[in-house]
Structure formats: structure tokens, C-alpha cells
Amino acid sequence: MQCPHCGVDLKFKERGGRRCSVCRREFAFEPRGHSLRLTDKRFRLVTEKLSANGALRYTPAQLQHALSRKIIAEQKPTNIGCLIIFSIVFGLAAGVVIGSVFQPLIGVIAFMLVAGGGLFWSARQHRRPFYHSLPMQLNTFYRDVIDRWQQVYGSPPTGLIDRQMLQHLCYDTPAPDRLRAVLACPERSVLDCLCANGLPERLGLGLIPAAPPSHKRRASHFDQGGATDRCVRAGGALAAV
Numbered sequence: 001m002q003c004p005h006c007g008v009d010l011k012f013k014e015r016g017g018r019r020c021s022v023c024r025r026e027f028a029f030e031p032r033g034h035s036l037r038l039t040d041k042r043f044r045l046v047t048e049k050l051s052a053n054g055a056l057r058y059t060p061a062q063l064q065h066a067l068s069r070k071i072i073a074e075q076k077p078t079n080i081g082c083l084i085i086f087s088i089v090f091g092l093a094a095g096v097v098i099g100s101v102f103q104p105l106i107g108v109i110a111f112m113l114v115a116g117g118g119l120f121w122s123a124r125q126h127r128r129p130f131y132h133s134l135p136m137q138l139n140t141f142y143r144d145v146i147d148r149w150q151q152v153y154g155s156p157p158t159g160l161i162d163r164q165m166l167q168h169l170c171y172d173t174p175a176p177d178r179l180r181a182v183l184a185c186p187e188r189s190v191l192d193c194l195c196a197n198g199l200p201e202r203l204g205l206g207l208i209p210a211a212p213p214s215h216k217r218r219a220s221h222f223d224q225g226g227a228t229d230r231c232v233r234a235g236g237a238l239a240a241v
């Protein structure tokens with residue numbers, strides 16, 4: 001890992017306590033063992049990219065997803081072959097131990113039960129749909145990443161909408177004569193981002209927290225109000241920004 005302060009390449013033993021052995025300065029993240037494999041350099045690059053070098057604002061959840069993307073892409077379902085081999089080996093071990101303590105016949109029965117149960121469980125696991133998951137919860141991300149960065153560098157990440165700003169974001173709809181479109185979105189983080197970047201004022205855009213698409217009742221309510229059409233137009237306006 002390269003020291004974010006002096007640029008010297010450091011081996012693991014040369015950066016104990018998250019401190020460079022050359023310039024003696026502390027850095028925020030040790031990539032080895034970190035669930036996001038973060039380095040200070042990568043963190044800074046991602047925040048600069050998200051904020052377009054400080055011109056735009058983004059939410060903690062958006063930063064969390066941007067930093068997790070590489071880890072999530074590497075997630076794969078458990079290999080069914082490994083599960084089968086593990087079941088058989090574990091069943092054999094159980095059969096040998098139980099057979100040596102009691103009788104060989106009981107050992108064979110134990111093997112069949114344990115290995116059979118393992119194979120049944122493996123088949124069930126294999127049939128289940130696989131979902132990617134975030135490697136870190138948002139609360140942990142706040143504590144171990146955002147707060148840690150601020151602790152070492154003395155200021156929050158460039159462009160981040162911090163907790164206080166999130167609490168004071170105003171969702172007031174523009175006055176009727178300025179309202180050009182309404183955007184209904186189920187992702188609160190997206191609405192926070194649009195609001196913090198001043199889209200409602202700049203585009204005459206109303207922002208509405210919406211239920212996910214599977215929520216038929218709420219979706220039909222918006223459809224009846226003609227909001228879908230306005231959302232499409234809002235999307236076009238946002239694309240033009």
C-alpha cells in the first residue's frame with residue numbers, strides 16, 4: 001500500500017497501527033482485513049468522482065454503494081460441488097467416530113443420516129435464489145469509514161451530505177406557478193441527493209417519496225394523478241441538466 005501522505009510503498013509490517021513508518025503520519029484505512037478493502041487513496045478518488053471534484057453532493061448511502069461495488073461484483077453463490085463433498089466428508093467422519101464408539105452398523109446408519117441430511121440441505125441451498133449483499137451495514141459504515149476519515153483528516157469527505165444536512169433537507173414543493181414536474185421515487189437517498197443539489201429550485205421539480213414499484217396500491221394512486229407522465233418529463237429535464 002502507498003502511504004497517502006508521503007507516497008512511499010509500505011509493506012504490511014511497515015504500517016502498523018495505521019501509521020506510516022517513514023513519515024510517521026496516521027492514515028484512515030488499512031486495506032488488509034477491511035470488509036471494503038479500503039485505502040485512503042481509493043476513498044479519495046471515489047469521493048472526487050462522486051462529487052465531480054466538489055461540484056456536486058452525494059449521500060452517505062450513495063458513497064457506501066460506490067465503495068462496495070467491486071466487492072459486491074465478486075460475490076458468488078456457494079458452489080454446490082463443495083457442499084456435496086463437505087456433506088460426504090462430514091458424514092464419513094461422523095460414521096467412523098460413532099462406529100468406533102458403538103457398533104459398525106450404527107456408524108453406517110450415522111453416516112447415512114448425516115451425509116443424507118447434508119445433501120438435502122445442499123440441494124435446498126442450491127435452489128434458493130442468490131442475492132448480492134452489502135459487505136457493511138450503513139451504521140457501521142458511518143462509524144468505521146465516514147467518522148474515521150473525519151477523525152484522521154479533520155473534515156468530512158468532499159461533497160458528502162452529512163447527518164446534519166440530511167436532517168435539514170427541505171422537501172417543500174416549488175410554488176404552483178414554478179412547478180414544472182413531480183418526481184416520485186422509492187429511494188430516499190436519490191431524493192436527498194436531488195434536493196441537496198438544488199434540483200427542485202433549478203428545475204421547478206417536486207420530489208415525492210414513493211413506495212417501491214411492487215406496492216400496487218400506492219403506484220395506482222400516483223398513476224391516477226397523472227404523476228407518471230410528470231415523472232417522465234422530470235426524467236427528461238434531469239437528463240438535460
Ligand SMILES: [Zn+2]
Pocket residue numbers: 003004005006007008020021022023024025
Ligand atoms: Zn508516509
